[in-house]
Amino acid sequence: MKRRAYHRLLFLLILSAVSWVGLSIANPQVEELSKKAGLWPAPGRDYHLTRYSPLSQINTHNVKNLDLAWSFSTGVLRGHEGQPLVIGNTMYVQTAYPNIVYALDISKGNDYKILWKYVPQQDDRAVAVACCDTVMRGISYADGKIVMNTLDGHVIALDAKTGKELWKVKHADPYKGETITMAPIVAKDKVIVGISGGEFGVRGRVAAYDLNSGRRVWLCYNQGPDQDMCYGSRTPASYKGLGVNTWQGDQWKIGGATVWGWFSYDPKLNLVYYGTSNPGTWNPYIRCSASWEECQSGRYDNKWSTSIIARDADTGELVWAFQMTPFDQWDYDGVNESILLDVNVGSKKVPALIHFDRNGFAFLLNRATGELIYAKPFVYVNWAKSWDERHARDGHTFKVTKDPTKSPWKPGDNKKDVCPSAMGGKDQQPAAYSPETGLVYVPTNQWCMDYEPAETKYTEGAPYVGANVLMKFYEHKSSVHGLSKTPGHYGRIIAWDPAKGEIKCYIDEKYPTWSGVLVTKGGVGFYGTMDGWFRAFDLKTCKVLWSKKLGSGIIGNPISFEVNGKQYIAVYSGIGGWAGLPVTANLDPNDPYGGLGATNLSLELDLYRQATMSGVLYVFSLE
Numbered sequence: 001m002k003r004r005a006y007h008r009l010l011f012l013l014i015l016s017a018v019s020w021v022g023l024s025i026a027n028p029q030v031e032e033l034s035k036k037a038g039l040w041p042a043p044g045r046d047y048h049l050t051r052y053s054p055l056s057q058i059n060t061h062n063v064k065n066l067d068l069a070w071s072f073s074t075g076v077l078r079g080h081e082g083q084p085l086v087i088g089n090t091m092y093v094q095t096a097y098p099n100i101v102y103a104l105d106i107s108k109g110n111d112y113k114i115l116w117k118y119v120p121q122q123d124d125r126a127v128a129v130a131c132c133d134t135v136m137r138g139i140s141y142a143d144g145k146i147v148m149n150t151l152d153g154h155v156i157a158l159d160a161k162t163g164k165e166l167w168k169v170k171h172a173d174p175y176k177g178e179t180i181t182m183a184p185i186v187a188k189d190k191v192i193v194g195i196s197g198g199e200f201g202v203r204g205r206v207a208a209y210d211l212n213s214g215r216r217v218w219l220c221y222n223q224g225p226d227q228d229m230c231y232g233s234r235t236p237a238s239y240k241g242l243g244v245n246t247w248q249g250d251q252w253k254i255g256g257a258t259v260w261g262w263f264s265y266d267p268k269l270n271l272v273y274y275g276t277s278n279p280g281t282w283n284p285y286i287r288c289s290a291s292w293e294e295c296q297s298g299r300y301d302n303k304w305s306t307s308i309i310a311r312d313a314d315t316g317e318l319v320w321a322f323q324m325t326p327f328d329q330w331d332y333d334g335v336n337e338s339i340l341l342d343v344n345v346g347s348k349k350v351p352a353l354i355h356f357d358r359n360g361f362a363f364l365l366n367r368a369t370g371e372l373i374y375a376k377p378f379v380y381v382n383w384a385k386s387w388d389e390r391h392a393r394d395g396h397t398f399k400v401t402k403d404p405t406k407s408p409w410k411p412g413d414n415k416k417d418v419c420p421s422a423m424g425g426k427d428q429q430p431a432a433y434s435p436e437t438g439l440v441y442v443p444t445n446q447w448c449m450d451y452e453p454a455e456t457k458y459t460e461g462a463p464y465v466g467a468n469v470l471m472k473f474y475e476h477k478s479s480v481h482g483l484s485k486t487p488g489h490y491g492r493i494i495a496w497d498p499a500k501g502e503i504k505c506y507i508d509e510k511y512p513t514w515s516g517v518l519v520t521k522g523g524v525g526f527y528g529t530m531d532g533w534f535r536a537f538d539l540k541t542c543k544v545l546w547s548k549k550l551g552s553g554i555i556g557n558p559i560s561f562e563v564n565g566k567q568y569i570a571v572y573s574g575i576g577g578w579a580g581l582p583v584t585a586n587l588d589p590n591d592p593y594g595g596l597g598a599t600n601l602s603l604e605l606d607l608y609r610q611a612t613m614s615g616v617l618y619v620f621s622l623e
Contacts, residue, residue: 027142027143027186027187027188027189027211029142029143030042030047030141030142030186031047031267033087033141034046034047037053037054037055037562038055038086038561038562038563039086039087039088039561039562040053040083040084040085040086040559040560040561041085041086041087041141042085042140042141042185043082043083043085043137043138043139043140043183043185043262044262044264044337044430045559047185047187047264047265047266047267047340048264048265048266048339048340048341048433049262049264049337049338049339049340049430050339050340050341050432050433050435050519051430051431051432051433051516051517051518051519051557052432052433052434052435052519052520052521053518053519053520053521053559053560053561054520054521055520055521055522055560055561055562055567056520056521056522056523056567057522057562057566057567057622058520058522058524058560058567058569058621058622059522059523059524060522060523060524060538060545062622063522063524063536063545063546064545064546065622065623066536066546066548066569066620066621066622066623067620067621067622067623068548068618068619068620069109069110069568069619069620069621070110070111070112070619071616071617071618071619072093072102072104072112072616072617072619073615073616073617074093074095074096074100074102074572074574074615074616074617075095075100075615076095076096076097076098076100076574076615077574077584077613077614077615078096078097078133078134078135078574078576078584078613078615079096079133079134079135079555079574079575079576079577079580079581079584080095080096080135080555080556080572080573080574080576080615081096081135081136081137081138081181081428081429081555081556081557081572081576081577082094082135082136082137082138082139082183082556082557082572083138083516083556083557083558083559083570083571083572084559084570084572084617085138085139085140085141085146086106086559086561087141087160089105089106089107089563090103090104090105090106090115090160091103091104091106091112091561091570092104092139092141092146092160093617094136094138094139094148095136095615096133096134096135096136096574096576096615097122097126097127097130097134097135097136097151098119098120098122098150098151099120099122099136099148099149099150099151100117100118100119100120101117101118101139101146101148101158101163102114102116102117102118103115103116103117103146103160103163106563107563107564108563108564109563109564109566109568109621110621115163116162116163117163118158118163118165120148120150120154120156122150122151122152122154123152123174125152125174125175126150126151126152126153126174126179127151128174129174129177129178129179129197129200129461130151130179130181130196131179131196131197131198131199131200131578131596132577132578132581132595132596132598133576133577133578133580133581133584133585134151134576135181135555135576135577136149136151136181136183137181137182137183137261137262137428138183139183139184140183140184140185140186140191141160141186142186142211143211143212144159144160144161145157145158145159145160145166145211146158146159146160147184147186147191147211148184149171149180149181149182149183149184149193150180151179151180151181152172152174152179153170153171153172153173153174153178153179153180153195154168154169154170154171154180155168155169155171155180155184155191155193155209155214156168156169157191157211157214166214167213167214168214169209169214169216171193171195171207171209172195172196172197174461175460175461176197176200176202176460176461177197177199177200177201177202177460177461177462177463177464178195178196178197178200178202179195179196179197180193180194180195180196180260181196181260182194182196182259182260182261182262182263183262183263184263185263185264185265185272186211187208187263187265187267187272187313188270188313188314189210189211189212190208190209190210190211190217190313190314191208191209191210191211192206192207192208192209192263192272192313193206193207193209194206194258194259194260194274195258195259195260196258196260197256197258198256198257198258198260198277198278198280198333199256199278199282199463199464199465199596200461200462200463200464201254201255201256201280201281201458201460201464202254202256202258203221203222203223203224203252203253203254203255203256203257204221204222204223204255204256204257204258204259204276204277204305205219205220205221205222205259206219206220206222206259206274206311206316207219207220208313208316218230218315218316219316220311220316220318221243222243222257222258222259222276222304222305222307222309223243223244223247223252223255223257223279223302223303223304223305224243224244224252224253225243225244226239226240226241226243228243229243229304229318230311230315230316230317230318231317231318232312232315232317232318233317234312234317234319235317235318235319235320236320236395236396238394238395238396239318239321239396242301242303242304243303243304246298246299246300246301246302246303247279247287247300247302248286248287248288248289248290248300251279251280251286251287251302252302254280254281254458254464255279255280255302255305256276256277256278256279256280256305257276257277257278257279257280257302257304257305257306257307258276258277258335259274259275259276259277259335260277260333260335260428261274261275261333261335261336261337261428262274262275262335262336262337262338262428262430264337264338264339264340264353265313266340266351266367269351269367269368270312270313270314271310271311271312271313271319271367271368272310272311272312272313273308273309273310273338273340273353273367274308274309274335274338275306275307275308275309275333275334275335275336275337275338275355275357276304276305276306276307276308276309276333276334276335277305277306277333277334277335278305278306278328278331278332278333279302279305279306279327279328280302280305280464281456281458281464281465281466282331282422282453282465282466282467282469283411283453283454283455283456283465283466283467284327284328284329284408284409284453285409285410285411285453286456286466287300287302287327288300288327292404292409295327295409296327296402298326298393298394298397300327301323301326301327301397302326302327302328303321303323304321304323305323305328305334306323306324306325306326306328306332306333306334306359307321307322307323307324307334308321308322308324308334308338308353308355308363308365308370309321310367310370319370320369320370320396321370321396322363322365322370322372322392322396322397322398323396323397323398324355324357324359324361324363324375324398325357325359325398326393326397326398326400329383329402329407329408329409330359330383330407330408330418330422330451331358331422331467331469332357332358332359332422332424333358333424334355334357334358334359335428336355336356336357336358336424336426336427336428336430337355337428337430337431338353338354338355338367339353339354339355339431339432339433339440340352340353340367341353341354341433341440341498343364343373343498343499344499345373345499350366350373351366351367351368352364352365352366352367352373352498353365353367354433354440354496354498356378356425356426356431356440356442356444356496357424357425357426358420358422358423358424358425358426358427359381359383359384359420359424359425360377360378360379360380360381360383360384360419360420360424360425361375361376361377361378361381361384361387361398361425362374362375362376362377362378362496362501363375363398364498364501370396371392371395372390372391372392372398373390374389374390374501375387375388375389375398376389376501376502377425378425378426378442378444378494378496378503379419379420379425379426379444379445379446379492380419380420380425380446380448381419381420381425382403382406382417382418382419382448383402383403383406383407383418383419384400384401384402384403385401385402385403386400386401387399387400387401388400406418406419408451408452408453408467409453410453411452411453411454411455412452412453413452413453414450414451414452414468415450415451415452416450417448417449417450417472417474418448418449418450418451419448419449419474420445420447420448420449421445421447421448421449421469421471421472421597422449422451422469422471422596422597423445423447423449423471423578423579423598424445425444425445426442426443426444426445427445427514427577427578427579429443429513429514429515429516429555429557430516430517430557431443431496431516431517432516432517432518432519432525433498433519434519434525434539436521436523436539437495437539437540438497438498438499439495439496439497439498439504439539440495440496440498441493441494441495441496441517441519441525441527441539442493442494442495442496442517443491443492443493443513443514443515443516443517443527444491444492444493444494444513445490445491445512445513446473446489446490446491446492447471447472447473447474447490447601448471448472448473448474449469449470449471449472449597450469450470450472451467451468451469451470452467452468452469453466453467454466454467454468465596468593468597469593469596469597470592470593470597470600471597471598471600471601472600472601472604473488473490473604475487488510489508489509489510490509490510490511490512490601490605491508491509491510491511491512491513491514491529491530492506492507492508492509492513493506493507493509493513493517493525493527493537493542494506495539495542504542505541505542506542507535507537507542507544509529509533510529510531510605511529511530511531511533511553511605511607512529512530512579512605513527513528513529513530514528514529514530514553514554514555514577514579514580515527515528515529515554515555515556515557515558515571516556516557516558517557517558518557518558518559518560518569519539520560523538523539523540524536524537524538524539524545525537525538525539526558526569526571527554527558528550528553528554528555528556528558528571528573529553529554530553530554530555530575530579530580530605530607530611531553531605531607531610531611532549532550532551532552532553532554532573532575532611533547533548533549533550533554534547534548534549534550534554534558534571534573534618535547535548548620550571550573550616550618551573551612551614551616552573552574552575552611552612552613552614552615552616553573553574553575553576553580553583553607553611554571554572554573554575555572555574555575555576555577555579555580556571556572556573556574557571557572558570558571559571566621566622567621567622568619568620568621569619569620569621570617570618570619570620571617571618572615572616572617572618573614573615573616573617573618574613574614574615574616575607575611575612575613575614576613578595578596578598579598579601579602580598580602580607580611581595581598582594582595582598582599582601582602582607582608583602583607583608583611583612583613584613587599587602589602589603589608
């Protein structure tokens with residue numbers, strides 16, 4: 001009897017172990033859901049962040065017949081970035097602060113019913129320290145759970161059917177200037193999340209939490225001692241000490257390098273990819289008070305700020321990193337998405353990632369090794385005097401020569417007409433990749449800035465910016481890949497050939513294209529503008545095929561899904577984000593430097609009059 005009980009216990013233990021191993025191999029539910037054409041199961045639809053929908057009912061011939069099916073008011077009047085999720089016949093919506101989550105029954109297709117609503121309890125201190133609007137970039141789904149972040153720094157798992165809170169952990173501290181505005185990713189059985197707060201001198205980090213319990217599995221910093229950064233056996237030996245030695249004194253302790261953009265994940269390599277923000281204060285002289293030549297020598301690169309980092313999803317081990325803006329002098333956060341795709345390099349197909357950075361360069365890297373394939377400008381760039389397109393410095397740093405006349409350094413040193421602006425040649429608004437055309441469709445920013453470093457001192461929980469910035473339109477005669485800037489146009493959608501590194505076609509917009517892009521198998525792409533136009537365009541020609549004016553500026557990311565055999569397109573409308581902050585925060589228009597320079601941009605665009613606040617989800621289908 002005892003022997004039988006022993007064998008039964010042993011069998012159960014083995015079964016439990018097998019089940020656990022099966023879960024850790026991958027998250028099969030997430031991967032399987034992304035194979036179902038009618039769903040939108042993850043922020044970028046899939047782990048590779050392609051934002052590609054396999055649906056084709058809406059195509060280049062009939063998209064002109066697109067009409068409003070229904071709309072849903074979120075009840076929140078702030079910037080609505082991010083995107084809904086669609087799992088089965090349920091849509092999950094998350095608002096800007098206070099980050100309410102709704103579950104909507106959309107089984108009828110042309111209507112909805114609220115199934116449940118979850119309102120997280122938050123500390124209002126987070127609103128005061130949230131840089132660049134109280135936005136949130138979305139939620140994730142795995143194993144019957146909705147995983148969400150809150151602005152005040154919590155990571156929460158909800159029962160997807162009932163909205164019941166399953167677990168809640170504290171990840172960021174608003175009293176230190178930390179918040180969360182990014183969407184989490186679920187890789188295997190781990191919820192991975194970063195923090196915001198680079199303008200408050202916080203120390204950037206990422207952590208993984210167990211999907212089932214909320215227990216923290218690993219925590220890794222982006223600068224500091226090797227152990228803190230989770231260096232391991234696969235970390236290149238040349239990285240040793242760089243997290244401390246490339247900083248002046250103890251600046252690494254307040255060195256930013258936060259993670260507030262997007263995660264992508266390669267299940268085969270088991271690597272999760274993300275970008276890091278600016279290196280703490282915007283005043284470069286505080287981070288290097290040596291000579292100009294010494295500051296540019298590599299000694300003060302401030303690693304791993306403004307970098308792409310690849311980590312092992314199980315352990316957090318840093319496998320490789322690539323720094324795109326060494327010794328950042330412009331607030332060129334590197335947090336934009338990295339889209340995973342395979343590219344032919346010569347006669348060889350390479351597992352790659354492509355990243356369109358705020359510094360104006362498109363970086364194509366080998367995603368297994370971090371090796372640079374090319375770095376090419378995709379917008380007008382003048383901060384860089386020259387660069388090596390194919391070779392990295394020390395194998396892990398963009399090899400670039402800066403133009404001293406466009407590189408702010410000391411207080412009082414006001415550099416005029418620096419391009420691109422701190423908002424970037426592209427900010428976090430995500431691009432999309434179409435396997436049909438082989439092109440990446442990128443929402444870009446076509447403006448520049450004046451930048452003057454200023455004195456500042458670090459105080460925990462207080463702004464640690466140290467710069468006066470003015471966003472502005474700048475006329476120039478130079479061209480990028482044969483495409484000159486169009487006067488009076490602040491936004492541009494480009495179609496980029498990732499293999500050749502060149503623009504194939506583009507669409508100019510008067511107002512910023514601050515939304516993400518959606519591409520579909522029907523040959524149609526979608527995007528929105530800051531003044532509220534939602535447009536469909538031909539992926540082959542970039543010709544606009546359909547437009548609809550929505551109630552507010554569009555900074556959210558379009559998605560596509562299917563219900564009862566019918567295809568739908570959905571997008572949030574609600575102006576905000578850094579570019580829309582003067583409107584949502586009602587900033588004084590008499591101070592053009594307000595909102596870290598965004599106020600002057602709003603004045604040039606007349607956004608104070610042309611844009612109003614909102615928070616509405618619009619859903620479209622064919623008539």
